[in-house]
Amino acid sequence: MTSDGLRGEGASTGADGPVEADGRVDDQAPDDDAxxxxxxxxxARELCAGFRYHDRGEREAATASxxxxxxxxxxxxDEAAARRAARAYVDALWAKDDLEADHMVDDCIDPASIGDGDWGPVHDALAERADAVGMDPAYxxxxxxxxRSHKANDDYWTPMLRAQLIEFRAASGDHDYPNKPSDGREGFGAAPVRYLLGVELHDLHDEACWEEAVQVMEPYYARIxxxxxDD
Structure with a gap:
């Protein structure tokens, strides 16, 4: 699929919402459920397109998505701050790619060594994203x-859930989420779990799984x- 084809899945079609001349969905707050x-x-489509652009090495397209x-x-x-946040995220992804390149053995990432690599540039870029958004730097x-744990084949899901809880709270403005009444209060809530499921589907690199990832993430963004x- 070409870059234009990926954009066609989300930003450049009118099927997903009111579209402006530059292909963006209207930025006004949605005023009805539809x-x-x-x-x-x-x-959700733009999120998945961003990761697919990253997989293809298309940095500017990933940033746009x-x-x-x-x-x-x-x-x-505002527009500039959102662009700054997205660019910082892309910078982190590419810093991770550089690290992976330094830990290749027989064209495969060496999970035994990459965990001990220098993840400082990745952290710095993600800290820039947190600052741009104004969210907890623990993100x-x-x-x-x-x-790091994902590449080292360790428990990556726990820190991923923690990070996405921070980001979801920042996006939704609900700093008490998930607001559980009694049981399971130490859980992260359904929204971060949806994001984690999206990552699991991404790992399969299958067209049907990409479409499933879009479906998984739609309720995540709808809640936001x-x-x-409602504010």
């Missing part, structure tokens, strides 16, 4: 740990958009 669902679908998501999920940010530490509408 519009929320269309916008959430658009965001992640910025389209950040512009909508972080309603308190950078947790995400770095998750990515509804929180903006």
């Amino acid at each position: 519009t929320v669902e269309r916008a959430a679908r658009h965001m 992640f910025a389209a998501v950040d512009r909508r999920q972080f309603a308190h940010l 950078a530490t947790a995400t770095t740990r998750a990515w 958009l509804r929180s903006h509408r």
Whole structure:
């Protein structure tokens, strides 16, 4: 699939919401459930497109897709700040790629050595993202740990859930999420678990799994958009 084809899955089609001349879904807060669902679908497709662009080494396209998501999920940010947050995330991904290249054995990442590599540049870029968004800087530490453990074939899911709880709270403005009434209060809530499932589907690199990842992430973004509408 070409870059234009990936953009066609999300930003450049009118099926996912009101579309402006430059292909973006209208940035106004959705005011009805149908519009929320269309916008959430658009965001989920852009998120997946961003990761697919990264897999293909298309840095600017990845930044554009992640910025389209950040512009909508972080309603308190202006255009420049959302772009800064997205670019920092992409910088972290590419710093991770550089680290992976230094720990290749027979064209495969060496899980035994990459965990001991220098993850400082990755953390620094993620800290820049946290600063741009105004979220807990622990996001950078947790995400770095998750990515490192993911490559080292260790428990990456616990720090990933922790990081996405921080990001979801920052996006939704609900700093008490998941607001469980009694049981399981130490859990991370359904939203971070959805994100983790998306990562698991990404790891399979299968077209059907990509589409499933979009479906998994739609409710994640719909909840964020509804929180903006209800504020």
